[in-house]
Amino acid sequence: MLRVDLGQLDREGSVAVEASIPAEDGLWDGAGLLWDGDVVVKLQATFAGTGEVVARGTVEGRLRQECRRCLKAVDTPYAQALTLVFVSDGSEEDGDGGAYGFDADQAELDLGEAVREEVVLAVNPYVVCDPECKGLCSRCGADLNEGPCHCSENEFDPRWEALRRLKSE
Ligand SMILES: [Zn+2]
Numbered sequence: 725m726l727r728v729d730l731g732q733l734d735r736e737g738s739v740a741v742e743a744s745i746p747a748e749d750g751l752w753d754g755a756g757l758l759w760d761g762d763v764v765v766k767l768q769a770t771f772a773g774t775g776e777v778v779a780r781g782t783v784e785g786r787l788r789q790e791c792r793r794c795l796k797a798v799d800t801p802y803a804q805a806l807t808l809v810f811v812s813d814g815s816e817e818d819g820d821g822g823a824y825g826f827d828a829d830q831a832e833l834d835l836g837e838a839v840r841e842e843v844v845l846a847v848n849p850y851v852v853c854d855p856e857c858k859g860l861c862s863r864c865g866a867d868l869n870e871g872p873c874h875c876s877e878n879e880f881d882p883r884w885e886a887l888r889r890l891k892s893e
């Protein structure tokens with residue numbers, strides 16, 4: 725899907741690669757991401773020199789995440805500009821920071837792994853449903869956005885403390 729025909733790239737100098745990757749596609753296995761619908765990848769691959777391919781474009785989709793404070797489901801739009809650099813394995817520039825390797829003798833260059841890696845790095849794992857989210861009470865687990873729980877009232881009341889001790893014994 726996310727493949728560049730290296731023969732075509734050689735002939736035309738630039739090749740557009742577009743794909744809608746389903747949320748359940750194997751590409752996302754182990755990425756720890758939950759997508760809502762397809763992830764649309766649009767890249768333009770060009771030869772940037774001998775044994776070097778650059779793919780530029782965008783990745784867009786909707787992520788299903790959890791509020792880090794109250795665990796409520798949060799749908800976040802995801803849009804990311806990408807620049808992927810591939811350096812052929814035999815090239816002198818191999819090992820350059822941030823570049824992906826590829827085998828220039830192959831008929832195709834698979835962009836999938838690189839796209840996945842960049843997306844995983846770019847996703848913010850710490851989302852909140854609202855900047856004002858009060859989160860869950862660490863003691864009783866109540867959603868504090870729906871109002872205060874009773875823990876705070878009881879916290880400094882020694883009678884409750886005594887009762888709690890009785891219960892746990
Ligand atoms: Zn929240």
Ligand SMILES: [Zn+2]
Binds near residue numbers: 864874875
């Ligand atoms: Zn509580």
